Amino acid sequence: EVQLVESGGGLVQPGGSLRLSCAASGFTFSSYWMNWVRQAPGKGLEWVANIKQDGSEKYYVDSVEGRFTISRDNTKNSLYLQMNSLRVEDTAVYFCAGGEGWLVTSWGQGTLVTVSS
Amino acid sequence: EIVLTQSPGTLSLSPGERATLSCRASQTVRKNYLAWYQQKPGQAPSLLIYGASIRATGIPDRFSGSGSGTDFSLTISRLEPEDFAVYYCQQYADSPLTFGQGTKVEIK
Numbered sequence: 001e002v003q004l005v006e007s008g009g010g011l012v013q014p015g016g017s018l019r020l021s022c023a024a025s026g027f028t029f030s031s032y033w034m035n036w037v038r039q040a041p042g043k044g045l046e047w048v049a050n051i052k053q054d055g056s057e058k059y060y061v062d063s064v065e066g067r068f069t070i071s072r073d074n075t076k077n078s079l080y081l082q083m084n085s086l087r088v089e090d091t092a093v094y095f096c097a098g099g100e101g102w103l104v105t106s107w108g109q110g111t112l113v114t115v116s117s
Numbered sequence: 118e119i120v121l122t123q124s125p126g127t128l129s130l131s132p133g134e135r136a137t138l139s140c141r142a143s144q145t146v147r148k149n150y151l152a153w154y155q156q157k158p159g160q161a162p163s164l165l166i167y168g169a170s171i172r173a174t175g176i177p178d179r180f181s182g183s184g185s186g187t188d189f190s191l192t193i194s195r196l197e198p199e200d201f202a203v204y205y206c207q208q209y210a211d212s213p214l215t216f217g218q219g220t221k222v223e224i225k
Binding site for chain 2: 035044045046047050059060061062095097101102103104105107108109110
């Protein structure tokens with residue numbers, strides 16, 4: 001069974017940084033494109049970034065380009081999201097999600113990031 | 118960026134009724150790489166339909182997807198109590214991947 005477990009969320013001040021992690025199990029992690037998708041409180045889903053199986057390609061939504069960095073460690077079956085220069089509008093539940101292509105077939109339960117002073 | 122517009126925003130129906138949800142794209146979705154997800158309160162989304170019309174593993178046949186190009190739809194033939202949720206369409210053909218704003222199917 002595919003399992004994706006996020007961690008690292010919390011309260012951070014505007015301008016601060018946070019690193020999210022996602023631990024994967026139950027599937028061959030190195031064969032999946034991996035994504036971060038977020039959902040602001042009471043709002044819809046927004047794709048944030050994705051990374052190719054070997055880490056050689058990364059894509060971002062414009063609103064986080066230059067501030068967020070997606071990475072992975074296939075030896076540890078882990079996905080990461082380094083978030084810098086955080087803004088109030090980055091407040092959301094962040095989901096780790098993946099699939100064999102760009103189609104997302106599996107999701108974690110999410111971790112809440114709150115950016116507030 | 119491909120903008121996806123879902124309608125209606127909210128659908129109020131009774132169990133047993135038919136639900137039809139629409140998703141319109143601002144430009145052609147290549148290869149019909151259009152998916153539908155269901156999300157229940159406090160839960161992660163789950164995949165229902167991909168490739169516009171292919172049911173994901175374990176999805177009951179009361180769920181069906183159709184459409185191509187820029188116009189897509191999700192139909193639930195007979196609503197079960199567990200189907201009341203929010204539904205999102207998503208295109209996974211071009212970066213940035215984009216979602217529609219969602220359609221809430223609520224009990225009338």
